[in-house]
Amino acid sequence: MSGNTFEESVKNMSTQVLNEDEFEDMPILCGDCSRSFVWTAGEQVFFRDKKLQNPPKRCKECKQAKNERLAAIAAAQASGIRQRIEVAVSCAKCGETTTVPFYPSQGRPVYCRSCYLELNPSVLNGK
Secondary structure, eight states, X not given: OOOOOHHHHHHHHHXXXXXXXXXXXXXXXOTTTOOEEEEOHHHHHHHHHTTOOSOOSSOHHHHHHXXXXXXXXXXXXXXXXXXXXXXXXXXXXXXXXXXXXXXXXXXXXXXXXXXXXXXXXXXXXXX
């Protein structure tokens, strides 16, 4: 038994409701898909209670997709399988769809092969 009485449980629940009143739902732009999502007052209370300093960067769908990617990589590494990553992206210069063997960092441009070579001609010369 946890030792909490019914009265203590009710008091804790009412305190939680009061704490949620301190916050308002806040729109945030997802760093991955650039769509707006709502960071609810309840989620803000959770972040505060867990002493998390930064608001979320990803919407729930993008966060789930990221966690699935990380889980797949971890499972492949644990089983000894060498996994090749291929991510579809749009070239920052020409807009063409291409694939790259890494997960792009937020806010950093990614280029298709021809645009990358155009911007970095020394790669062809071996310098």
